[in-house]
Amino acid sequence: TLQHLFKQIFKASLELQEDDHRKALLVSRKKHPEDTIVDINGTKLGGGEQHLIAGPCSVESYEQVDAVAKELKAQGLTLMRGGAYKPRTSPYDFQGLGEEGLKILKAISEKYGLSVISEIVTPGDIEKAVEYLDVIQIGARNMQNFELLKAAGSVNKPVLLKRGLSATIEEFINAAEYIHSKGNGNIILCERGIRTYEKATRNTLDISAVPILKQETHLPVFVDVTHSTGRRDLLLPTAKAAxxxxxxxxxxxxxxxxxxxxxxxxxxxxxxxxxxxMNQLELSGLYKSKKTATK
Amino acid sequence: TLQHLFKQIFKASLELQEDDHRKALLVSRKKHPEDTIVDINGTKLGGGEQHLIAGPCSVESYEQVDAVAKELKAQGLTLMRGGAYKPRTSPYDFQGLGEEGLKILKAISEKYGLSVISEIVTPGDIEKAVEYLDVIQIGARNMQNFELLKAAGSVNKPVLLKRGLSATIEEFINAAEYIHSKGNGNIILCERGIRTYEKATRNTLDISAVPILKQETHLPVFVDVTHSTGRRDLLLPTAKAAxxxxxxxxxxxxxxxxxxxxxxxxxxxxxxxxxxxMNQLELSGLYKSKKTATK
Amino acid sequence: TLQHLFKQIFKASLELQEDDHRKALLVSRKKHPEDTIVDINGTKLGGGEQHLIAGPCSVESYEQVDAVAKELKAQGLTLMRGGAYKPRTSPYDFQGLGEEGLKILKAISEKYGLSVISEIVTPGDIEKAVEYLDVIQIGARNMQNFELLKAAGSVNKPVLLKRGLSATIEEFINAAEYIHSKGNGNIILCERGIRTYEKATRNTLDISAVPILKQETHLPVFVDVTHSTGRRDLLLPTAKAAxxxxxxxxxxxxxxxxxxxxxxxxxxxxxxxxxxxMNQLELSGLYKSKKTATK
Amino acid sequence: TLQHLFKQIFKASLELQEDDHRKALLVSRKKHPEDTIVDINGTKLGGGEQHLIAGPCSVESYEQVDAVAKELKAQGLTLMRGGAYKPRTSPYDFQGLGEEGLKILKAISEKYGLSVISEIVTPGDIEKAVEYLDVIQIGARNMQNFELLKAAGSVNKPVLLKRGLSATIEEFINAAEYIHSKGNGNIILCERGIRTYEKATRNTLDISAVPILKQETHLPVFVDVTHSTGRRDLLLPTAKAAxxxxxxxxxxxxxxxxxxxxxxxxxxxxxxxxxxxMNQLELSGLYKSKKTATK
Incomplete structure (x- = not known):
């Protein structure tokens, strides 16, 4: 009928416009169809091979990070995370070692030949971070801290951007665009669970976000299974799913x-x-160990 | 202080009770550590091998179901779904063929040797369903339609129970318990996405619910990738994740x-x-085709 | 520019269609601009004057309901609620007195001249309910139990329909339409809080739903402050807000x-x-006591 | 059993600590039972009288702000809002006039004797803001931008803190504590709707948060009806509810x-x-006009 034809034309035009908008985004696959490969000292993210990033929640001491680095190395990992600046709900919780933590990460990274990733929480610290880190992380609470995004976009250092606590996928993509629009296209997106009514897990891992982000953007996409679930017993199954x-x-x-x-x-x-x-991931056939590669 | 000691004893007792309560649930793995295997005319759900259920959203005609059944058979499937009673948001939308639909399903199931699954929406139809169906489905909107659960629990027919639109995992388990408490332990749980703020997908597939349900209960757990995502382009990746x-x-x-x-x-x-x-699932190594088995 | 003109035409047409759809609904204000007034034995809901409905969660005994009724009467109320069939998360929780509870409500209602409201949970009980009750309640968990809605729409008795745990306003309106479409237009809508991530309250009272429902439909709209908040200390402020x-x-x-x-x-x-x-509500100027009216 | 006793002691201690923790919070009513009154050039927020804050979303030009200020003055308002730095989802949307906008606000505030409120989005701008503004606003997207909170806590200027897009009430209170912990106790909390599945409104106004915040803290609590609802037709009813x-x-x-x-x-x-x-609010009896007071 006429009404349906009318409707179809509307819908199509609407979609065309949205399409145009997405095409304009620098992070959009429509703008740039090939996968972006973020090369971190030889480890290529987004290039087809799948990688693990691991490490302690907070940097607590040289000895602690040293022990973790040794273990990661033994498991064939090349990327270590560790928090120096910790955004905490309460001002009276441990806030991280700050620059001291960054120095520890730097020292350990050189000792073991690992690349290090750590969260920066304010624009003023971005320049300092560049000296110490291989990847700058922007955390969930700061996904729409636009001044921080712009500052991270203005340096020549890969950025791992986590999805906000309740950010839509569209907002997430636009946050990445804030970084790219300032000149830095080395961006890794990281799904880390969203806030829902369900309390059996700390957040709800939005697994569908991964293929959507892969379709809509040309950026590498990671999944943080720790913050998604908040439960040690779910790390392995959700890592397999990811x-x-x-x-x-x-x-x-x-x-x-x-x-x-x-x-x-x-x-x-x-x-x-x-x-x-690590053993179970490898046994599942879903992850190819890099242990031999490091020998 | 005394008050706090009092409080602590209270809380502890509460927790003990909750623990006891969970232990008491018939569907709980604490009560029954072994996996329940639901045998549907020889196809064993929950026994280690993974299966697919497919079919049209609604039963529309004999020819439509016949065509689908032929295709499923060719792909090695043994379980077909199809809606005869359709719970729809608006009273003016297509409400399904009703009993006529059940008859079509029955005829086709006999023709092709497939088992059929269809949703029943009111207690009064449960007895009728038993004649026509191999598995009774209880849909998301009826997950807490307790009279329907009790009716389904009173017959000797497997039940596929879908998680409610915004049901917690605990409520989901208790809904299954309503069925089991009436004597019917042949229950299949089905995660089908939950309602969240994110609108890129129709619902948000709560992938973590699967390992939690496997831990907490002894029942088979399925994932409905169609209703979770509402997007054809996400069916394959989410099926792999599941x-x-x-x-x-x-x-x-x-x-x-x-x-x-x-x-x-x-x-x-x-x-x-x-x-x-089907080809992609098989190629991924995550699904073992049953095609040869049907030759 | 041309593009914007284009967009405007689309949007307008889209809206026109939606408008048409809403116009078609029997519960829509576009179909029927005047307020529907539901008259319950002389108490007029939706007629401008605001009323209270109160009573116990569950009917537990004749004595309990009798005591409550006496108190309500003293406070000038004419409408009493009380649950006879209780939909409970666990099958092992108190499920209500059933028909025995309806009989108690009927007896008390006659003794004190109060009208009684109680939830019915399955289509088979609707006819029975008509004998005992002045208003049939359909609860949140059954808002999309469409067979129950149709059954309630087929009798000549006012229906109080609660919003589902996570129903959209549009779904809520369509649920009311299921009732009206069967011939019964005496419907009272009841906002009772929606499920969100916030756990300080049992549900989140969606106060904006009230003016939206008043605009979109011609039906009386109530707010259940007890289930919205789940906290005794919030009943008074949220009642004032409502x-x-x-x-x-x-x-x-x-x-x-x-x-x-x-x-x-x-x-x-x-x-x-x-x-x-009651005193505080009256003192706030937001509620006009009906005490004198009952003398 | 022993294990349970152990567990109970653990839990109880945890709870004691939480209680102590809340007692320890500077913003907590347990710590400071009297209402905090924030005095903004003579307008007292939190002192029992209810006030309105109004103004344009963005500062666009001197003429625009001048026109608004004149209207506010005529309506008896003393507090004007206006955005100079606009946090926008897309980097290509209007980002505000920046410091130029602050200058316009300052000039107009002096011309009309109004106090001005504007959002600051990065720690580096806080000191500048102190010169131009009477109240520093911290927006929803920055509620957990802890460096910004600390910076705002280090100056002698009232802060209006908006609840995050999906912040719990507990997180909101802790965000205020970040400000107070740095020495600045002149904090106004502002509920502005939370993110839920419901899309009839831009956000869902969590009206129950207001009495909870008044109970838990001693700070003034405002409601932003514009961002809560995103609908002009809901501003009046939700303002009445607030x-x-x-x-x-x-x-x-x-x-x-x-x-x-x-x-x-x-x-x-x-x-x-x-x-x-304004007329309707006054007619409702819920708001006392300050028009005469400004003559």
């Missing part, structure tokens, strides 16, 4: 002794757990 | 000509798409 | 001794609390 | 010509609409 759904990699937390960790003690793996996690 | 995370199977919608479907036209696969979906 | 925002009335729970109540003990008021609640 | 529920005031947006506004055109009132809004 790899199966097409993520470029998985991020997780490892600590020498989670029970005494200064933050997130309930969700970090200790070394035997991490070793078992 | 199989990788440990689901006992995946449910999806197939229609000879989705464009003219009387419901859910945007999310059903046509036959070439379904064939490609 | 009356100020334009609701036709407020529903709340009163029990002779909430501490021993068989359900919802944490959120019901005892008699002194209820008396204070 | 005043009735016990808010210390209401914030809303007014623009000389909303249709050409550079942001939020669909939700700002023009002058005749604002005048009618």
């Amino acid at each position: 790899l199966a759904v097409g993520a470029d990699g998985v991020m997780t937390e490892v600590h020498p002794d989670p029970a005494v960790a200064l933050s997130d003690s309930a969700q970090q793996m200790d070394f035997p757990q991490f070793s078992e996690f | 199989l990788a995370v440990g689901a006992d199977g995946v449910m999806t919608e197939v229609h000879p000509d989705p464009a003219v479907a009387l419901s859910d036209s945007a999310q059903q696969m046509d036959f070439p798409q379904f064939s490609e979906f | 009356l100020a925002v334009g609701a036709d009335g407020v529903m709340t729970e009163v029990h002779p001794d909430p501490a021993v109540a068989l359900s919802d003990s944490a959120q019901q008021m005892d008699f002194p609390q209820f008396s204070e609640f | 005043l009735a529920v016990g808010a210390d005031g209401v914030m809303t947006e007014v623009h000389p010509d909303p249709a050409v506004a550079l942001s939020d055109s669909a939700q700002q009132m023009d002058f005749p609409q604002f005048s009618e809004f």
Whole structure:
């Protein structure tokens, strides 16, 4: 009927306009159909091979980070995370070691030949971060801290951008565009769970966001299984799901002794757990170990 | 202080009770550590092997169901879904063929040797359903229609119970308990996405629910990728994620000509798409084709 | 520019279509601009005057309901609620007295000249309900139990329809349409809080839903402050908000001794609390006491 | 059993700590039972009298702000809002006039004797803001930008803190604590709607948050009805609800010509609409006009 034809024309035009808008975005696959490969000292994210990023929630001491780095190295990892500036709900919780933490990360990264990733929380610290880090992380709470995004877009250093606590996928893509619009296209997107009514998990891992982000943008997409679930017993199955759904990699937390960790003690793996996690991932056929590659 | 001691004893007792309560649930793994295997005419759900359930959103005609059944058979499937009673938001939308639809399903199931699954929406229809169906489905909108649950629990027929639109995992488990408490323990749980703020997908697939349900209960757990995402382009990646995370199977919608479907036209696969979906699943190594088994 | 003109035409046409759809609904104000007034034995809901509905969560005994009725009468109320069939998350929780509860309500209603409202949970009980009740309630969990809606639409008895746990306003309106489409236009809508991530309250009272429902439909709109908040300390402020925002009335729970109540003990008021609640509402100028009217 | 006793002692201690923690918060009513009154050039927020804050979404020009200020003055208002730095989803949307906007606000505030409120989005701008503004606003997207909170806590200027897009009430209170912990106790909390599945409104106004915040803290609490609803037709009923529920005031947006506004055109009132809004609020008895007081 006439009414339906009319409707179809509307819908199509509407979609065309949205399409145009997306085409204009620098991070959009329509603008740039090829995958962006972020090369971090030789480890290529987004290039087809899937990688793991692991490390402690917070940098607590040289010894702690040293122990973790040794373990990651043994498992064939090349990328280590660790928080120096910790955004915490309460001002009276442990706020991280700050620049001291960055220095520890730098020293360890040189000792083991690992690349390090750490969160920066304010524009004024971005320049400092460039000296110490291989990847600048922007956390969920700061996904729409636009001044921070612009500052990270103005330096020549890869940025791992986490999805906001309740950001839509569209807002997430636009946040990445803030970085790219300032000249820095080395961006890794990271799904880390969204806030929903369900309380069995700390957040709800939005697994469908991964293929959508891969379709809409040309950027590598990671999944942080630790913050998505907040439960140690779910790290392995959700990591498998992330790899199966097409993520470029998985991020997780490892600590020498989670029970005494200064933050997130309930969700970090200790070394035997991490070793078992790696073995199971490899056994599932979903992850190809890089252990031999490091020998 | 005394008050606090009092409070602590209170709380502890509460928790003990909750623990006891969970232990007491018939569907709980604490009560019954072994996996329940639901045997549907020889197809074993929950027994380690993963299965697919497919079919049209609505039963529209004998010819439509016949065409779908032939295609499913060719792909090695043994379980077909199809809606005869359709719960629709508006009273003026297509409400399904009703008993006529059940008859079509029965006839086709006999012709092809497929088992059929269809939703029943009111207690009064449960007895009738037993004659026509191999599995009674209880849909998301009726997950807390307790009279329907009790009626389904009183017959000797497997029940596929979908998670409610915004049901917590705990409420979902308790809904299954309503069925089991009436004597019917042949229950299949089905995650089908939850309602969140994100609108890029029709619902948000809560992939973490699968390992939690497997831990907490002894029942088979399926994932309906069609209703979770509402997007044809996400069926394959989310099906992979579901199989990788440990689901006992995946449910999806197939229609000879989705464009003219009387419901859910945007999310059903046509036959070439379904064939490609099956091939890709098999190629991923996550799904073992049952084609040879049917020769 | 041309593009914007284009866009405007699309949007307008889209809106026209939606408008047409809404115009078609029997419950829509576009179809029927005048307010529907539901007359319950002389108490007129939706006619400009605001009313209270109160009573125990569950009917527990004749004595309990008798005590509540006496108190309501003293406070000038004419409408009493009380649950006979209780939809409970667990099959092992108190499920209500059933028909015995309806009989108690009927007896008390005659003794005190109060009208009674109670929830019916399955189509098979609707006819029975007509004998005992003045208003049939359909609860949140059954808002999309379409067979129940149709059954309630087929009898000549006012229906109080609660919004589903996570129903959109559009779904809520369509649920009311299911009732009206069967011939029964005496419908009262009741906002009762929606499910969100916030856990400080049991649900999140969606206060904006009230003016939207008043605009979109011609039906009376109530707010259930008890289930919205789940907190006794929030009943008074949210009742004030409901009356100020334009609701036709407020529903709340009163029990002779909430501490021993068989359900919802944490959120019901005892008699002194209820008396204070009524006094404060009257003092605020937002509620006109009907005490004198009953002398 | 022993294990359970152990667990109970643990839990109880945890709870004791939480209680202690809340008691320890500077913003907590347990720490400081009296209401904090924030005095802005003589207008006292939190002192029992309810106030309105209004103004354009964005500062666009001297003439625009001048026109609004004149209208506010005529309506008896003393507090004007206006955005100079605009946090926008897309980097290609209007980002505000920046410091130029602050200068316009300052000039107009002096001309009309109004106090001005504007959002600051990065720590580096806080000191500049102190020169131009009477109240520093921290927006929803920056509620957990902890460096910004600390910077705002280090100056001697009232801060209006908006609730985050999906912040819990507890997180909101802790964000205020970040400000107070640095020495600045002149904080106004502002509920502005939370993100839920419901799309009939831009956000869902969490009206219950107001009495909870008044109970838990000693700070003034406002409701931003414009961002809560995103709908001009809901501003009046929700403003009434806010005043009735016990808010210390209401914030809303007014623009000389909303249709050409550079942001939020669909939700700002023009002058005749604002005048009618003020009249209706006064007529409802919920708001006491300050017009005479300004003569």
